[in-house]
Amino acid sequence: RKEVEQDPGPFNVPEGATVAFNCTYSNSASQSFFWYRQDCRKEPKLLMSVYSSGNEDGRFTAQLNRASQYISLLIRDSKLSDSATYLCAVNPTGTASKLTFGTGTRLQVTL
Amino acid sequence: EPEVTQTPSHQVTQMGQEVILRCVPISNHLYFYWYRQILGQKVEFLVSFYNNEISEKSEIFDDQFSVERPDGSNFTLKIRSTKLEDSAMYFCASTDGSTDTQYFGPGTRLTVL
Numbered sequence: 667r668k669e670v671e672q673d674p675g676p677f678n679v680p681e682g683a684t685v686a687f688n689c690t691y692s693n694s695a696s697q698s699f700f701w702y703r704q705d706c707r708k709e710p711k712l713l714m715s716v717y718s719s720g721n722e723d724g725r726f727t728a729q730l731n732r733a734s735q736y737i738s739l740l741i742r743d744s745k746l747s748d749s750a751t752y753l754c755a756v757n758p759t760g761t762a763s764k765l766t767f768g769t770g771t772r773l774q775v776t777l
Numbered sequence: 778e779p780e781v782t783q784t785p786s787h788q789v790t791q792m793g794q795e796v797i798l799r800c801v802p803i804s805n806h807l808y809f810y811w812y813r814q815i816l817g818q819k820v821e822f823l824v825s826f827y828n829n830e831i832s833e834k835s836e837i838f839d840d841q842f843s844v845e846r847p848d849g850s851n852f853t854l855k856i857r858s859t860k861l862e863d864s865a866m867y868f869c870a871s872t873d874g875s876t877d878t879q880y881f882g883p884g885t886r887l888t889v890l
Contacts, residue, residue, distance in 0.1 A: 698877040709868055709881040710820060753820065757877045762808040764822040764833055765870075765879055 667692045670756050672768035679775055683744050687771045689754030690736045698757035699730055699737045703750045704770060710753055713739075744775045779803040781882035783869050789888045790859055798854045798885045800869030809852045810870040810879060811844065813837070820868065826852065859889045 671690045679685050691699075702710035714721065716728040716737045727740040741748055751770040757763050782801045790796050802809050811823040824834040826844055843855045852871075856863055866886050870879040 700878065702881075704820075707866070707886075709884050712878060712880065715876070715878060755820075760877075762825070762827065762832075762872055762874045762877060764810065764825055764835075765812075765820075765877075766822065767820040769819045 668768075669693065669758070669766045670754055670768040672754050672771050674769055674771060676772040676774050679744055679773070681744055681746060681775055681777055683775075684740065684742045685744055685773060686741075687739045687752055687754075687773075688736050689738070689768050690734075691754075691756045691758075691766075692735070693756070693758045694732075694735060696735075696756045696758045697760045697763075699728075700755040700757075700765070701726075701728055701737075701739045702753040702755055702767075704753055705750050710755075710767075713752070741773075744773075746775050746777070749773055749775045779805075781869055781871055781880055783867075783882040783885050785885060786883065787886045787888070789890065792861055792889055793858050796856050796859055796887065798856075798867050798869075798887070800852045800854070800882055801850050802852055802869065802871035803873075803880060804850070806871035806873045806880075808832075808872045808874050809844075809846070811854045812868045812870060812881075813865040814868065814884075815862075815865045823854070823867075856887075859887075861889050863887060864889045 699716035701713040720729045754768040755765040809826045866884045869882040
């Protein structure tokens with residue numbers, strides 16, 4: 667099983683749609699979880715950290731399910747500018763350790 | 778807002794040549810990282826660096842790679858003898874250690890011919 671696994675997509679959705687991505691991780695001891703956004707040939711930019719209680723930032727909601735070892739990202743009211751690749755990242759071992767990334771899920775929002 | 782910076786943005790080199798990629802982490806950060814991303818593939822961890830020494834490295838980070846913090850601001854990745862398969866985007870990242878959140882620089886695109 668891959669350390670961090672994501673559906674590569676692409677997800678093609680119309681503007682205004684709600685879209686959800688899942689990411690599974692294999693190491694049950696993983697400590698921290700993140701969603702990054704990556705535009706074509708650019709660096710990963712932090713979208714949000716994912717907390718056990720779930721967290722929301724505007725149109726974005728992240729959830730963590732430790733029992734099933736997955737995290738999710740929900741985007742409401744999609745905008746054209748949301749088109750990007752969304753990377754799931756997991757810190758497997760603790761403070762300031764490396765991040766292990768998934769392959770990313772590509773989102774294309776259309777008119 | 779403080780940012781991680783990297784130079785050069787694009788480096789073209791001949792196979793077998795040495796390259797040095799440069800990064801300036803965010804100024805109060807203590808933990809530094811290099812990642813690479815081959816075109817069309819995922820971001821992969823190379824090495825982490827703390828307190829002037831390597832704290833962790835991946836299998837990719839073999840004897841051809843080295844890292845250095847030559848002064849109080851720069852963090853460098855050296856590839857001694859580049860191979861074709863070293864062609865990738867190389868990202869530097871840093872964190873202050875109070876959280877695990879890492880901030881990435883804009884990357885250096887390395888092309889080995």
